[in-house]
């Protein structure tokens with residue numbers, strides 16, 4: 001499954017040759033380093049930048065969880081609704097009106 005972290009690309013200027021290095025947020029988060037295709041320099045993400053990326057990913061994961069919970073809640077509510085309607089129909093007084 002392709003996630004936001006895989007798709008979100010960032011261009012970071014290489015500290016060596018100043019060419020842009022393209023990296024996904026996933027690369028930055030898991031590998032913590034990306035290699036410049038221009039000069040071969042390795043760019044390492046450390047310190048507050050790394051923890052900010054971690055926080056940003058955490059926020060997205062939390063939002064995803066909330067969406068999942070909301071979906072589950074909606075499914076449960078729809079199921080309850082159907083059951084309530086079935087029950088109401090079963091219990092309802094039914095009269096056939098003769099003409």
Ligand SMILES: [Zn+2]
Pocket residue numbers: 014015016017018019036037038039040041
């Ligand atoms: Zn470079």
